[in-house]
Every structure is written in structure tokens, then in C-alpha cells.
Amino acid sequence: MGASPMKKAVVVLLIVFGLFWMVTDPHGLAQSAHKAGASGAALTGDFFSSVITFIRELE
DSSP states (O other): OOHHHHHHHHHHHHHHHHHHHHHOOOOOOOOOHHHHHHHHHHHHHHHHHHHHHHHHHHO
């Protein structure tokens, strides 16, 4: 029922990569995280606006 060894290895590699990036280029990591967060927020806002518009059109 646990995660397969391959999934565990991928998670460990992603964590190691993130830590390496944080140590070697913290400013670049911060910029990337900021851009990803802003994009995610914009997509979420667009999604909910579309859902609201769709529901209003049903009435």
C-alpha cells in the first residue's frame, strides 16, 4: 500500500534539487516561486470567473 521505490526516489531527488537550488541561487529560486505563485493565482481567478459566468448564463 506504500509508495513504490521509484516514487520515493523521485520525491527524494526533487527535495535534493530544491535544497541545492536554494543554496546555490536563492534569489533565482525566490523569483521562480513568486512567478509560479502569481501564475497559479491568475489561473485560479480565471477559472472561478469562468465558472461564475457559466452559472449566470444557465439562469
